[in-house]
Amino acid sequence: MDGxxxxxxxxxxxxxxxxxxxxxxxxxxxxxxxxxxxxxLTLPDKGVALEELIPIVESYALL
Structure with missing residues (x-):
């Protein structure tokens, strides 16, 4: 795994x-x-950068 x-x-x-x-x-x-x-739950054509992943996880944790 990279850093x-x-x-x-x-x-x-x-x-x-x-x-x-x-x-x-x-x-x-x-x-x-x-x-x-x-x-x-739609799948975008392009993925997200790693930096964008944490705010997504946080938003689901607040539901």
């Missing part, structure tokens, strides 16, 4: 760890329609 990838992966783990530490719920059930409104 840039490792750094991004570590940042993602920190975001997920903070989310898990602050959330006592194991499951916060939401209906498929609610999730469909909240999540953009």
């Amino acid at each position: 840039k990838f490792r750094k991004t992966l570590n940042q993602a783990v920190v975001v997920i760890g903070k989310y898990l530490a602050s959330n006592s719920k194991v499951v916060d059930y939401q209906t498929p329609n609610v999730l469909k409104e909240k999540l953009d």
